[in-house]
Amino acid sequence: MASKEELLQSLSDCVVEMEDERVEDIAKEYLNAGYPAIDGITRGLVDGMNRTAILYEKEEYFVPELLICSDAMYNGLAVLRPHLDQAEESRKQKVVIGVVEGDTHDIGKNLVKIMLESAGYELIDLGKDVPLIKFIDTVKESGAQVVAMSTLMSTSMNNMKKVIEMLEQEGLRQKVKIIVGGGPISPAFAEKIGADGYSVNAIEAVKLVDQLTKGAA
Amino acid sequence: MQDQMTPVERGTAIAQGLEADRLPCNPNIANGVARVYGCKISEFNHNPKAVAEAQVATYRKFGCDGLRIFTDLFVWAEAMGSQAALPDDDTADLAVPAISSVEEISRLQPANPYKDGRLPVLIEAMKYLAEMAGGEVGCSAGVAGAFTNAFFLFGVNETLRLIHKNPEAVHELSRVSLETCKAYVKAALDLDIGFGVTISEPMSSCTVVSPAVFRKFSLPYLKELVDFIKGFGVKPVIHICGQTDKIWNDVADLGIAGMSIDNVASLKDCCKTIGHKTKIMGNVDPGGVMYSGNPQDIRRKTLECIRDAYDSPQGYVVMSGCSLPVDTPFENIQTMMDTVRDVGYPVSLEKVEELLSQYAD
Numbered sequence: 001m002a003s004k005e006e007l008l009q010s011l012s013d014c015v016v017e018m019e020d021e022r023v024e025d026i027a028k029e030y031l032n033a034g035y036p037a038i039d040g041i042t043r044g045l046v047d048g049m050n051r052t053a054i055l056y057e058k059e060e061y062f063v064p065e066l067l068i069c070s071d072a073m074y075n076g077l078a079v080l081r082p083h084l085d086q087a088e089e090s091r092k093q094k095v096v097i098g099v100v101e102g103d104t105h106d107i108g109k110n111l112v113k114i115m116l117e118s119a120g121y122e123l124i125d126l127g128k129d130v131p132l133i134k135f136i137d138t139v140k141e142s143g144a145q146v147v148a149m150s151t152l153m154s155t156s157m158n159n160m161k162k163v164i165e166m167l168e169q170e171g172l173r174q175k176v177k178i179i180v181g182g183g184p185i186s187p188a189f190a191e192k193i194g195a196d197g198y199s200v201n202a203i204e205a206v207k208l209v210d211q212l213t214k215g216a217a
Numbered sequence: 218m219q220d221q222m223t224p225v226e227r228g229t230a231i232a233q234g235l236e237a238d239r240l241p242c243n244p245n246i247a248n249g250v251a252r253v254y255g256c257k258i259s260e261f262n263h264n265p266k267a268v269a270e271a272q273v274a275t276y277r278k279f280g281c282d283g284l285r286i287f288t289d290l291f292v293w294a295e296a297m298g299s300q301a302a303l304p305d306d307d308t309a310d311l312a313v314p315a316i317s318s319v320e321e322i323s324r325l326q327p328a329n330p331y332k333d334g335r336l337p338v339l340i341e342a343m344k345y346l347a348e349m350a351g352g353e354v355g356c357s358a359g360v361a362g363a364f365t366n367a368f369f370l371f372g373v374n375e376t377l378r379l380i381h382k383n384p385e386a387v388h389e390l391s392r393v394s395l396e397t398c399k400a401y402v403k404a405a406l407d408l409d410i411g412f413g414v415t416i417s418e419p420m421s422s423c424t425v426v427s428p429a430v431f432r433k434f435s436l437p438y439l440k441e442l443v444d445f446i447k448g449f450g451v452k453p454v455i456h457i458c459g460q461t462d463k464i465w466n467d468v469a470d471l472g473i474a475g476m477s478i479d480n481v482a483s484l485k486d487c488c489k490t491i492g493h494k495t496k497i498m499g500n501v502d503p504g505g506v507m508y509s510g511n512p513q514d515i516r517r518k519t520l521e522c523i524r525d526a527y528d529s530p531q532g533y534v535v536m537s538g539c540s541l542p543v544d545t546p547f548e549n550i551q552t553m554m555d556t557v558r559d560v561g562y563p564v565s566l567e568k569v570e571e572l573l574s575q576y577a578d
Contacts, residue, residue: 018381062427064377071378102307107373107425153308157504157542183458184504184542192509 004035008044011076015048016055018065020072027079037083042120045076049118053203063107066202070114093213094144096135098126099182100163102156108182109150111202116148119206135163139172146209150182157184161193177212181205218558224282224354231532231562240527240535240564241282242557244550245503247540248288248308250275257306258543261288265338269345276354278547279554282534284350285415286343286405287359288335293397294361294369296334297325308543314372319379319386325370327396330404340404347410355413357454358405362418363395363442364435370394373420380430387434395438399445406449413474414446414453424459424481431464443471454498458539462486469494480505480538485525492529499526500538501553508542512552517576519556520569527564 002010007030014023023045030040052069055061061069095116099109106128113123124142126134135147147167149160160180167173177196180189190198196212199205221238222230230237251258254271261268272284289309295301298315315325330336339358346356361369367390368376379387405412420426421435439455446453452474461468461482468476469491477498478487484500491497501507501518510518519535526533535557541550560569 059423059427062423062430063425064380064430065427067374067377068381107377110374153542157509184508186502186505186509189505189509 001033002029004030004033004039007033007035008039008047011040011044012048012051014076015045015069015072016051018068018072020068020075023072023076024079027076031080031083037080038085040080041077041084045073045080046118046120049073049114053115053118057203063111066111066114070110070118073114073118092120092122093146094122094124094142095146095148095209096124096126096138096142096144097148098130098135098150099128100135100149100151100156100159101129101131102151102153102159105152105182108152108202109148112148112150112181112199112205115202115206116209119210121146121209132159132163132166136166136170136172139167139176140170145176145213147176147178148205148209149178149180151185152183157189160185160195164194177209179205179208179212218555220280220558224280225352227282228355237562239557239560239562240523240533242535242554243281243283243498243537244279244507244553245537245540246275246279246281246545246550247543249541249543249545251306252543253278253547258288258308259303259305261338262303262309262335263338265341266345268338268342269349272346272356273349276350279550281554282354284346284354284356285359286339286346286356286412287415287417288339290361290365290417290419291369292335292339293328293366293394293401296328296330296336297370297393297397299369311369311373314375315370317372317375319383322371322386322389322393325390325393327393327400330401336401336404340401340408343405343408343410343412347408347412351411356411357413357415358402359415359417360398360401360405360442362416362421362435362455363391363398363438364431365418365420366394366397367391368420377425380426380434384434391434391438395441398442402442402446403449406446406451413451415477416442416453416455417457418455419458421464422457422459422479423461423463428463428467432467436464436467439468440471443473447472454496456498456539462490465491466494475532475534477534477536478538482538484522488526488529488533492526492531494531496532496534497526497529498534498536500536503537503539503541503545507537507549507553508545510549512548513576515549515552516556517573519553520560520573520576523557523560523564524566524569524573527566527569 179197199208250271254274291301300313301309302312454475456477475496480502
């Protein structure tokens with residue numbers, strides 16, 4: 001029978017090697033052997049996603065590969081997550097993420113979501129073409145610490161600004177860190193609209209959120 | 218400052234090594250032409266005359282070198298059965314892909330450019346545009362490349378997965394897309410009105426897929442399309458969004474009229490790498506600079522582009538890195554054109570540096 005370390009390695013490898021079906025079997029085998037779900041996630045699946053991120057940064061992996069690796073991670077998560085302790089689930093920082101109204105391009109948003117989830121954040125994904133009020137309502141309801149907005153369409157850029165203004169009007173602005181990204185977005189634009197940060201890609205988004213939330217804690 | 222030559226005269230003079238008034242400049246105004254002309258963008262979905270008149274109005278206002286009949290990337294997929302979302306006053310988007318399973322690929326038929334979707338509107342618009350401005354300014358028919366169009370038939374994320382899960386299906390999608398691209402381009406070039414062709418291949422970008430995937434799944438179809446266009450005696454221009462450095466040679470070796478690059482790619486490196494093979498076009502940031510910058514930002518970035526590319530061996534066109542946002546301030550577009558006018562022709566590096574020093578950060 002495979003040892004815990006071997007199974008963790010297999011979980012990690014399944015993610016890196018785009019084994020989005022085999023990962024479920026390994027995750028089940030891992031649970032059946034009595035090992036804790038939390039390690040399977042952090043030292044198996046997330047480790048695999050971190051290795052995937054390195055391959056992406058080194059330009060060995062591109063969007064299709066990242067997408068299938070993340071499919072594998074999510075398939076593994078679906079098996080392991082129900083076996084997590086409640087406490088392990090609730091101490092995570094929450095991030096509200098969405099593509100602002102007027103845009104339906106969500107590849108970039110999904111990549112950011114994947115990387116933040118694999119870094120241990122709890123993501124509330126509002127999807128694409130999100131009505132602006134939805135960001136505000138979700139922050140209110142969930143008590144999220146971070147709002148991440150993206151758009152590929154320059155026509156929707158100003159909607160990010162509107163969300164920030166709406167958060168201000170509701171007295172919520174100081175309670176959240178706001179990050180923005182997407183094709184037409186620049187650091188200068190992020191600053192101009194009063195966001196807390198900009199990241200050029202999904203990997204940088206994790207570093208940015210780590211940095212911003214550490215400051216808030 | 219007024220232009221002394223028409224874009225056609227300017228292009229011809231520069232190509233022959235003769236005197237000209239300035240470098241060619243194409244801000245790439247896209248559907249923002251509706252703002253100049255004073256109609257809603259949705260007017261372009263059914264009114265060919267408006268499509269053409271909006272182009273001409275923009276040319277009269279700014280004197281841009283190059284007009285293009287192109288409304289959005291989705292018209293070809295739409296003509297093959299996908300559904301496009303058509304906002305009242307914004308650029309169209311993909312709403313529902315034509316098919317959702319691999320089994321359905323064999324049911325896809327190449328589009329008929331005279332009949333399907335919005336394609337007849339665009340073909341008709343080309344005739345109007347040629348009548349109104351053909352002799353004065355270079356006009357082209359925009360078309361999405363076969364690989365990119367494949368994504369809009371099957372859905373973007375699903376097609377990305379298919380690259381690994383079912384490579385042959387991606388080829389099938391690209392093949393039927395290519396037939397549509399060819400039929401459309403043929404309809405445009407059969408008009409025999411002196412139009413060029415601009416191929417947009419955003420999904421081929423190194424920001425999306427690896428160079429290996431590009432070479433396997435996109436390049437063969439791109440080559441076939443380019444060769445097909447060359448059969449009409451026309452060399453197309455190719456625009457690919459995002460990073461493209463690792464595929465520059467592949468694209469330039471197709472024997473094209475120009476390569477238009479995004480602002481995330483290095484204009485200087487591009488000129489160095491393929492400037493001897495083809496004309497380079499680019500790459501002022503359309504969102505960060507043209508849309509949200511002030512005129513001083515526009516001047517500086519335009520001058521930096523000129524400095525980096527003016528002496529590219531096969532020529533250089535000042536351009537935005539991609540289509541401009543529809544609400545880009547007119548003042549910024551005017552500033553881009555005027556900066557090129559200020560520099561004049563032939564370009565003196567000294568003068569560019571001097572102008573740049575006036576707008577330093």
